[in-house]
Amino acid sequence: MKSFDFGQVLSTGASGMIGSYVDFGIRTDRTILDILDCEAVTTFVKKHKPRAIIHLAGATDMVKTEQDPLYAYELNVRGTYNVAQAAESVGATMVLASSSRVFDGHKKGPYTEDDAPDPQTHYGRTKYISELIVASLTQKYIIARTAWVFGGGPARDNKFFGKVLAQFGGDEIEAIDDLRGSPTYGKDYITAIKALLCEGAQGIFHIANRGEATRADLAEAMAAQLKPALRVVPVAHGHFKSADGLPANESMQSKRYTMRPWREALAEYLREEWEPYLHAQKII
Numbered sequence: 001m002k003s004f005d006f007g008q009v010l011s012t013g014a015s016g017m018i019g020s021y022v023d024f025g026i027r028t029d030r031t032i033l034d035i036l037d038c039e040a041v042t043t044f045v046k047k048h049k050p051r052a053i054i055h056l057a058g059a060t061d062m063v064k065t066e067q068d069p070l071y072a073y074e075l076n077v078r079g080t081y082n083v084a085q086a087a088e089s090v091g092a093t094m095v096l097a098s099s100s101r102v103f104d105g106h107k108k109g110p111y112t113e114d115d116a117p118d119p120q121t122h123y124g125r126t127k128y129i130s131e132l133i134v135a136s137l138t139q140k141y142i143i144a145r146t147a148w149v150f151g152g153g154p155a156r157d158n159k160f161f162g163k164v165l166a167q168f169g170g171d172e173i174e175a176i177d178d179l180r181g182s183p184t185y186g187k188d189y190i191t192a193i194k195a196l197l198c199e200g201a202q203g204i205f206h207i208a209n210r211g212e213a214t215r216a217d218l219a220e221a222m223a224a225q226l227k228p229a230l231r232v233v234p235v236a237h238g239h240f241k242s243a244d245g246l247p248a249n250e251s252m253q254s255k256r257y258t259m260r261p262w263r264e265a266l267a268e269y270l271r272e273e274w275e276p277y278l279h280a281q282k283i284i
């Protein structure tokens, strides 16, 4: 691997789930750098002159993005525009965290970098527009699409994995078995970004752990490792009102960058970030 000065990398959204794995450079959260404040973003970036900006901040509340399109637009479109123009002003490589939701969700197999985006939701459309902004505004960029990210441990994991683990005190849990995705460890995502920066890579990359799964597969893998007596009951997505409108397929594969299998990554995540907590809370 070639060397890269990660001290000179600025990140936005560093207090978030994926951002918690950024342990280098100039880490910013909303209190340090509000991405909606164009002047502040430009001034901050010109002052620090980073070699790269890892842009993680955005609208990530999936319910709110569909109920309030302006929330999604402001953060994902206007916020990304502000960061991208600042990156370009100092010649930094712009790294954008994008999503499997730029696709329509109907493909039979995993989506590759060659597939054409066709977003179906406000969130997906704003992520796709943010990709177009980055690709047209910056000379050097990495668009790193990912999906079904897990990470952050008990303090930050309030998404699917954290919600499932919160139910591990019971005897059984229900989990959807008719929607597929590529589960991805946030730590592996950041490791991949570092590797791409070292290589001087440019363009669009699918950064997801290898393989695909349903949520029932994930719950079963979690139970097998942490509490084998727990029964996982597979249900169709129509069983949960909150699953309305979710894409049937969010699995991804890269023609350009290979990651370890999701089972290996998930096992490490549970072992290192959850087991001590679950034991201490007497949940397992």
Ligand SMILES: NC(=O)c1ccc[n+]([C@@H]2O[C@H](COP(=O)([O-])OP(=O)(O)OC[C@H]3O[C@@H](n4cnc5c(N)ncnc54)[C@H](OP(=O)(O)O)[C@@H]3O)[C@@H](O)[C@H]2O)c1
Residues within 6 Å of the ligand: 012, 013, 014, 015, 016, 017, 018, 019, 029, 030, 031, 033, 034, 035, 036, 055, 056, 057, 058, 059, 060, 061, 075, 079, 097, 098, 099, 100, 145, 146, 147, 148, 149, 150
């Ligand atoms: N998690 C996934 O499965 C997934 C999949 C595909 C793509 N992504 C993308 O990956 C990125 C990070 O996702 P994540 O899961 O780590 O989400 P997250 O935990 O919600 O982190 C997003 C961060 O953005 C910050 N933020 C919001 N508004 C801001 C503003 N005006 N200025 C500065 N920071 C602001 C939030 O800070 P506050 O906490 O203060 O609001 C939060 O720390 C997002 O762009 C997301 O679209 C995530």
